[in-house]
């Protein structure tokens with residue numbers, strides 16, 4: 001089994017920054033990523049709030065540059081999925097491409113969009129079902145779509161979609177929004193938005209592409225069908241912390257609890273970026289966390305010789 005000083009799980013901005021700092025500090029470091037190096041930000045058409053790029057930069061390019069930079073400074077990376085994580089004298093990391101051991105672990109596995117969990121959702125994902133209005137909105141030019149959810153993300157998505165589509169139905173299971181006041185006012189003033197209250201989606205309909213949604217009004221009990229060409233699901237995020245729940249302390253929502261040096265409740269395990277409790281879930285904060293965690297890992301290893 002190959003041994004490392006640091007293993008980083010997740011290759012988004014937080015993990016890649018941790019890897020850059022750990023490698024530059026001379027630590028033998030491995031980063032494990034199951035998808036695209038760069039993480040979630042590769043889905044952003046334009047990132048305008050990451051310092052250093054006065055005209056903005058595409059998320060895909062930013063992610064790719066972070067990956068190249070970390071590798072240039074000696075970070076080893078593999079494309080594999082973490083399958084099991086156990087604590088022994090060292091931490092054991094089992095993946096789809098083999099098993100590894102390390103004295104310190106940096107968890108940078110981010111979070112995922114919560115699914116509706118209804119029939120048709122998975123089958124039609126990418127065929128009208130989307131979790132990213134910024135990425136896919138333009139595909140529905142002059143068509144009618146729905147957004148499911150009533151929080152800040154759902155309303156931001158709905159407003160963003162009005163730039164492209166003919167009409168947006170906002171389907172919310174309650175009779176009022178959970179979004180901030182300003183967003184709510186903008187949403188109510190936007191003529192392309194129509195709100196469907198007290199309603200949940202029961203099924204996503206369609207063969208090869210989505211043709212509509214089967215709805216259920218939770219107050220009246222009535223069932224109905226809404227014809228739409230797309231549905232954007234914005235019902236929250238889920239931290240990818242399942243593999244660590246019996247090893248580090250999590251909050252009620254499953255986010256990993258850390259101190260300000262990114263240390264978790266387990267010795268030598270650090271957590272960074274969107275998976276961490278109280279993260280504001282931005283690239284700039286994820287990279288800050290990554291740098292801090294790598295320095296903490298370095299100090300931890302030094303203190304233990």
Ligand SMILES: Cc1cc2nc3c(=O)[nH]c(=O)nc-3n(C[C@H](O)[C@H](O)[C@H](O)COP(=O)(O)OP(=O)(O)OC[C@H]3O[C@@H](n4cnc5c(N)ncnc54)[C@H](O)[C@@H]3O)c2cc1C
Nearest residue numbers: 010012013014034039040041082109110273274281282283
């Ligand atoms: C559409 C969109 C637009 C955004 N726009 C902006 C913006 O303009 N500005 C901004 O600051 N932020 C933006 N964000 C938020 C930003 O992308 C995140 O805050 C940031 O990517 C968090 O970085 P992270 O490294 O913590 O997590 P992530 O980027 O989520 O990376 C985590 C990585 O871990 C991997 N992983 C998870 N589980 C495993 C496993 N078991 N095994 C192996 N690998 C695993 C995942 O594949 C993923 O690549 C946007 C997000 C989205 C979705």
